[in-house]
Amino acid sequence: MDQTRNPFARLWTGYLRRHLWWILLAALLMAVEGSTVGLLAWMLEPMFDVVFVAGRSEMIWVVGAAIFGLFALRGVAGVAQRIIMARVAFTASSRLQQDLLTHVLRLDSAYFSATSPGTLIERVQGDVQAIQTMWTAIITNVGRDAVGLVSLMVVAILVDPVWTLVAIVGAPLLVAPSLIVQRYIRRKSIALRDIAGRRTTRLDEIFHGITPIKLNAMEGYQEQRFRAATEEMVRATVRTQAGQATVPALVDVAVGLGFLAVLLYGGPQIIAGEKTIGEFMSFFTAMSLAFQPLRRLASMSALWQQMIASLERIYALRDTVPTILEPATPAVLRPEDTTVAFDDVRLAYGDNPVLRGVSFDVPQGTTTALVGQSGAGKSTLFNVLTRLIDPESGSVTIGGRDIRDWGIKDLRGLFSVVSQDTLLFDETLRENLLLGRGDISEARLRAALDAAHVSDFVDDLPAGLDTEAGPRGSNLSGGQRQRVAIARALLRDTPILLLDEATSALDTKSERLVQTALARLSEARTTLVIAHRLSTIRDADQIVVLDQGRVVERGSHAQLLAADGHYTQLHRLQFGDDAT
Numbered sequence: 168m169d170q171t172r173n174p175f176a177r178l179w180t181g182y183l184r185r186h187l188w189w190i191l192l193a194a195l196l197m198a199v200e201g202s203t204v205g206l207l208a209w210m211l212e213p214m215f216d217v218v219f220v221a222g223r224s225e226m227i228w229v230v231g232a233a234i235f236g237l238f239a240l241r242g243v244a245g246v247a248q249r250i251i252m253a254r255v256a257f258t259a260s261s262r263l264q265q266d267l268l269t270h271v272l273r274l275d276s277a278y279f280s281a282t283s284p285g286t287l288i289e290r291v292q293g294d295v296q297a298i299q300t301m302w303t304a305i306i307t308n309v310g311r312d313a314v315g316l317v318s319l320m321v322v323a324i325l326v327d328p329v330w331t332l333v334a335i336v337g338a339p340l341l342v343a344p345s346l347i348v349q350r351y352i353r354r355k356s357i358a359l360r361d362i363a364g365r366r367t368t369r370l371d372e373i374f375h376g377i378t379p380i381k382l383n384a385m386e387g388y389q390e391q392r393f394r395a396a397t398e399e400m401v402r403a404t405v406r407t408q409a410g411q412a413t414v415p416a417l418v419d420v421a422v423g424l425g426f427l428a429v430l431l432y433g434g435p436q437i438i439a440g441e442k443t444i445g446e447f448m449s450f451f452t453a454m455s456l457a458f459q460p461l462r463r464l465a466s467m468s469a470l471w472q473q474m475i476a477s478l479e480r481i482y483a484l485r486d487t488v489p490t491i492l493e494p495a496t497p498a499v500l501r502p503e504d505t506t507v508a509f510d511d512v513r514l515a516y517g518d519n520p521v522l523r524g525v526s527f528d529v530p531q532g533t534t535t536a537l538v539g540q541s542g543a544g545k546s547t548l549f550n551v552l553t554r555l556i557d558p559e560s561g562s563v564t565i566g567g568r569d570i571r572d573w574g575i576k577d578l579r580g581l582f583s584v585v586s587q588d589t590l591l592f593d594e595t596l597r598e599n600l601l602l603g604r605g606d607i608s609e610a611r612l613r614a615a616l617d618a619a620h621v622s623d624f625v626d627d628l629p630a631g632l633d634t635e636a637g638p639r640g641s642n643l644s645g646g647q648r649q650r651v652a653i654a655r656a657l658l659r660d661t662p663i664l665l666l667d668e669a670t671s672a673l674d675t676k677s678e679r680l681v682q683t684a685l686a687r688l689s690e691a692r693t694t695l696v697i698a699h700r701l702s703t704i705r706d707a708d709q710i711v712v713l714d715q716g717r718v719v720e721r722g723s724h725a726q727l728l729a730a731d732g733h734y735t736q737l738h739r740l741q742f743g744d745d746a747t
Contacts, residue, residue, distance in 0.1 A: 174475060174478035174479050174481070174482050175474075175475065175478060177478075177482055178259075178263075178298070178478055181263075181266075182259040182260075182262055182263050183255070183259055186255045186258065186259065189251050189254065189255050190251075190252075190255060190306070192251060193247075193248040193251040193252050193255070193306070193310070194248075194310050196244040196245075196247050196248035196251070197244075197248050197310030197311040197314060198310070198314045199240065199241075199244040200241050200244040200245045200248065200311045200314075200315075201310070201311040201312060201313065201314030201315035201316075201317075201318060201460075202314055202315070202318045203237045203238070203240055203241040203244075203315075204241075204315040204318060204319060204460075205315065205317075205318025205319045205321060205322050205453070206237050206318070207234065207237050207238075207452075209322050209325075209449060209453075245311075248310070248311075252303050252306060253303060256299045256300075256302050256303040257299065259299075259302075260295050260296065260298060260299035260302075263295050263298075263481070264291055264292070264295045266485075267290065267291050267295065267481065267484065267485065268291055270484070270485055270487075271287060271290075271291065271484065273489060274487060274489050275489050275490050275491050275555070275556070276550065276555040276556060277490070277556065278487065278489075283364065283365070283368040283371075284367070284368055284371045285363075285364045285365060285366065285367030285368025285369070285370070285371055286361075286364035286365075286367075286368065287364075287484075288364070288367050288371070289360060289363050289364040289367055290364075290480055290481060290484050293360065293363055293364075293367075294360060294477040294478075294480050294481050295477075295481065297360075297473065297474070297477045298474055298477050298478060298481070301470045301471075301473060301474040301477075302474065304467070304470055305467050305470055305471060305474065308463050308464065308467050309464065309467055311460075312460035312461075312463050312464050312467075313460075313464065315460045316460045316461060316464065319453040319454070319460075320453075322449060322450075322453040323450050323453045323454055326449050326450040326453070327442070327450060329432075330432070330450055333428045333432050348410055348413045350472075351410045352407065352410040352472040352473065353472040353473070353475060353476050355403065355406050355407040355410055356407055356472060356473040356476035356477070357476045357479070357480070358403055359400070359403040359404060359407050360476065360477060360480055362396070362399055362400045362403050363400060365396055365399075366393075366396040366397065366399075366400050369389075369392055369393050369396050370393070372389075373389050373393065407473075490557070491554055491555075491556070491557055491575065493574055493575060494571055494572055494573070494574065497572065497573055497574035497577065498568065498572045498573045498574075498577070499577070501577075501581065501662070502565050502566030502567075502568060502581075502662075503566065504531055504565075504566035504567065505531045505532075505565060505566055505581070505662045505663055505692075505693040506528060506529065506530050506531045506565070506566060506567070506693070507528065507529040507552065507563070507564070507565055507663065507693060507695070508527075508528040508529075508563070508564045508565075508567075509525050509526055509527055509528070509548065509551075509561070509563050510526050510561055510562045510563070510564070511524045511525070511526050511560065511561040511562075512524070512525045512526070512548075512551060512558045512560075512561035512562070512563060513525075513558060513559050513560045513561050514547060514551065514556070514558045514559055515559065520716055521544050521547050521716050522544050522547055522548070522551070522558065522716045523715070523716040523717050524561070524717065525544065525548065525561070525713070525716065525717065525718055526561075526718065527711050527718055527721060529693055529694075529695055529709075530693075530708070531566075531693050532691055532692070532693060533693065533694070533708035533709070534689055534694040534695075534696060534706075534707045534708050534709075535694070535695050535696070535707060535708065535709050535710070535711060536695075536696040536697075536698055536704035536707040536709075536710045536711070537695065537696065537697050537698075537710075537711050537713060538697075538698060538699075538701065538704070538710060538711070538712055538713070538734065538737060539712055539713035539714055539733075539737075540714065540737075542715075543713035543714055543715060543716065544713050544715075544716040545697045545713055546667065546697065548695075548713075549584075549665055549667060549695070549697065551563060552570070552582075552665070552695075553578070553579055553582055553584075553665075554570060554571070554575055554578055554579070557571070565581065565663070580661065581661055581662055581663050582661055582663050582664070582665055583656035583659045583660075583661045583663070583664050583665070583688075584656070584664075584665045584666075584667065585649070585652050585653055585656055585664075585665070585666050585667070585685070585688075586652075586666075586667035586668060587649075587667065587668040589640060589648040589649055589651070589652040590639075590652075591636045591639060591640030591643070591648055591651065591652075592636065593635065593636065593637060593638045593639070594635070594636060595630075595632065595633045595634060595635055595636065596625065596628070596631075596632045596633070596634055596636055596651060597632040597633055599636050599640075599651060599655065600612065600615070600632070600651065600654055600655050600658060601658070602655070604658075607658055611658070612658070615654045615657040615658050616654055618653075618654070618657055618684060618687045618688070619650045619651070619653040619654035619657060619684040619687075619688070620650050620680045620683065620684050621647075621650045621651055621654045623650075623680070624647055624650075636651075646680065650680065650684055653684045653685060653688055654684075656688055657687075657688055661692075662692060662693060663692065663693045663694075663695075664688060664689050664692045664693070664694040664695070665694075665695050666685060666689075666694065666695070666696040666697065666698075667697045668697055668698065668699065682703060700741070701724075701737060701738055701741055701742075702741075704724070705724045706724075707723075707724070708723070709721060709722060709723060710722065710723065710724060710727055710734065712727065712732075712733045712734050712737075714733055719732070719733050720732050720733050720734055
């Protein structure tokens with residue numbers, strides 16, 4: 168099979184081959200562990216014929232010491248190879264998880280809109296952990312049990328090759344049913360991982376929206392949804408487990424048939440004295456001991472199908488290609504002029520036009536506000552400007568240069584964004600402000616805190632800047648979170664500022680403080696503001712009114728009121744007839 172398509176070949180080439188010497192050492196130890204089973208079966212013949220039947224008591228210590236040595240060697244080799252394989256499995260899977268997350272973080276926003284968080288969590292965490300567990304189990308069991316099975320079969324053949332052929336008479340019966348069951352297991356394993364992703368999404372939605380769930384008394388509804396997802400997962404798991412149990416059950420039938428054939432064929436030989444008791448016990452023990460590794464090896468085929476199913480899902484994600492592409496020769500310098508210009512920008516989501524030839528410019532160092540009804544295209548313009556999505560036609564320039572000329576990271580390094588949904592991590596306030604940067608002095612940090620009015624409350628927190636923000640900033644109020652976001656934007660110190668409904672969810676006092684902080688933040692910066700509260704944008708240098716993806720009006724607050732058009736209608740909706 169082509170290695171570019173074979174998921175296990177890709178796993179081996181990308182993550183496991185670098186641990187080849189450790190894997191070979193583990194394989195050697197597995198061979199030692201497995202071979203001791205065959206040696207143990209071989210030792211039973213002298214134990215019965217020499218010690219018990221012949222009555223040579225002086226050989227008891229020799230045989231006993233040899234058997235003890237085999238068990239001790241088996242124990243040491245087993246521990247060592249498990250430690251090595253655990254190290255290889257955890258190291259490789261951790262690297263795979265990290266690479267997978269790195270890839271996912273670079274996918275387009277459209278991908279995240281179409282893919283649930285639960286699906287992504289299961290790919291990055293659930294599928295990789297499944298591979299980690301199954302890889303260790305498969306290699307350990309296959310390496311040990313395959314050698315053990317071979318050594319036991321060698322012992323059986325040395326005792327009597329005809330008996331051995333008779334014992335494996337049922338083996339051909341396993342082939343066709345096993346192939347059918349393995350295909351069933353892979354199909355059910357893929358379905359199970361998909362169901363697990365949907366169940367994880369349910370949990371993510373519940374925990375993320377716990378407050379509205381409580382306020383709207385939706386506990387029962389959410390419990391029912393989660394119960395349905397859980398029941399579906401239980402059914403899928405039972406089907407998968409049933410498939411896994413079928414393979415060793417087939418082995419049981421074949422082995423039972425073999426034992427029956429051996430007893431029918433070899434029993435009369437022993438009774439007639441043609442074979443010794445020691446030979447029979449050695450053969451019988453070898454075949455009995457071979458039963459368990461044979462069952463485990465059969466079970467490994469089921470685990471292999473599960474692992475391949477997870478690998479196929481992982482590499483399907485890895486093969487997802489972003490549509491927002493880096494330029495072949497990206498610009499490296501920041502623009503001296505940060506004038507932003509939209510020129511006939513058009514964009515549709517499927518058959519739904521969102522931007523219909525939008526054109527306007529934002530002169531450097533000025534503030535432009537975008538207003539309009541919901542769905543007018545305001546947030547889409549922000550997404551286009553930051554290249555979260557590319558327009559179908561038209562262009563966007565900064566300082567006269569197309570935004571697609573910059574590397575994506577460099578382009579987004581030109582912007583600071585403050586939105587109504589402030590993203591705070593479950594870390595300390597200090598970490599939420601610095602975001603891993605080590606080049607921010609304490610004086611600069613303190614200045615940003617003062618300018619954003621974070622100093623007004625941070626010293627009253629239990630541990631100051633080292634207070635935990637809580638999940639999604641839950642330990643802070645809405646106004647406090649906004650001020651932290653503004654301080655973070657000040658520390659980011661970019662030439663272009665994007666404000667997306669930054670004060671829409673705040674009370675009057677918090678809004679006043681945040682507006683003061685935003686005024687300081689926007690000084691000497693090119694600023695675009697999305698606002699529904701028209702009172703917050705009266706002093707904007709220009710206001711662009713959007714309606715159904717088109718620019719229908721432009722001008723200052725006074726000019727637009729005087730025009731008595733769309734802006735005046737919006738103003739009257741908020742303030743009545745007081746059009747001032």
